[in-house]
Amino acid sequence: MEQSDILKAITTHPTIIIHRHIHPDFDAIGSQIALKKTLQQSFPEKKVFAMGGAEKSLEWIGSMDMIEDDQYRDALVIVCDTAETKRISDQRCLMGETLVKIDHHSDGESYGDLRWIDPSYSSVCEMLGDLFFSYPETFKLTNEAASALYAGIMGDTGMLKNGMAGERTLRIVSQIKKFAFKSDRIHRLMKKSGTDFSKWKPFVSYRAQVTEQGIASLRVTKEMLVNLRLDSSEAASLIHALTAYVPARIWVLFIEEDGKIRVRIRSKTIAVNEIAKNYGGGGHRLAAGALLSSWEETEEMIEELGEKRMR
Known part of the structure; x- marks a missing residue:
């Protein structure tokens, strides 16, 4: 267009x-x-x-x-x-x-x-x-x-x-x-x-996982959405809290919605859109997204991001 x-x-x-x-x-x-x-x-x-x-x-x-x-x-x-x-x-x-x-x-x-x-x-x-x-x-x-x-x-x-x-x-x-x-x-x-995401610091700091390769991930299930009183679109802003409060090289947010897992990926220096494309997604070089079919796929994505980080 x-x-x-x-x-x-x-x-x-x-x-x-x-x-x-x-x-x-x-x-x-x-x-x-x-x-x-x-x-x-x-x-x-x-x-x-x-x-x-x-x-x-x-x-x-x-x-x-x-x-x-x-x-x-x-x-x-x-x-x-x-x-x-x-x-x-x-x-x-x-x-x-x-x-x-x-x-x-x-x-x-x-x-x-x-x-x-x-x-x-x-x-x-x-x-x-x-x-x-x-x-x-x-x-x-x-x-x-x-x-x-x-x-x-x-x-x-x-x-x-x-x-x-x-x-x-x-x-x-x-x-x-x-x-x-x-x-x-x-x-x-x-x-x-x-814009102040400090209220989410305890949640993301407790729930986030960081691999040896510096890949930080946060998984938000349907049950968590109910407990947090958020819908999936509102929960997407947790990526900002994740990048702000969890030291890492790449940050990944997984949100469960409608039987799928929506993904948001952020990085300051490493091209993450290439990995997103492997899962039918895309986006910017340092900010990308995708839609996964299962939690098992989230493990595969984190592994791929780790390999990308170590190259």
Whole structure:
């Protein structure tokens, strides 16, 4: 999916409705609000809405709209940062005239009339920042939009410290920071909103296992999800706590869901996407994912990661 196709869809629809996933994180809300504010500024004649369930802890980035079903009739619907349709917040997204998927996750459902999926980006906010700065004659970025982009990128890159931020990420962040917003304020609000994973330190420190090769793994079963009062998507954030509190060279989070084992892998220097591909997954060089069929396969993956680490 070329950026120009997205641009054409945006310019030809009078109504644009932006969605994201349930249980949103900084990148989901950030990309949604940044896109909404930028389109409103760039195309004042268009109707632009952000839809989805309210998330009070992230309302400092931006709030959601309320619209009637008939607004979808001739609308362009853009879904940000959502791998599968079942995880889109507000399923009315399927009622639009044209559906666009913008995502940086490679291991998802191929839905939508138009798709821009690129796992080389750290976040959807980085993707949108690249789009906006590539077409400055079309997109007029506002301070509020820049702030939302910054929050999303900081969230998915762990404040640029989790190995997800590349040269392009840093360039886009540098361009974003030229706008009038206070990055230190965003950092404080992000910590208050849940970026501080210290509450999970006892759990991950007790449950994590580390091999002689420096592979740290954390297994989260269905029973644990119930006890922790988390769904599988919320539990995915435990990868940040694992990397923060367990010394290792590679970190692997296994989450049991729907009879499968979803995997998140992180590293600071070692290419882990190659191992993920062996299991039908993929992703970034230092941040990848896969879907396994059994707990036995998790042992095989850890062994392969250990061999990769020792090469």
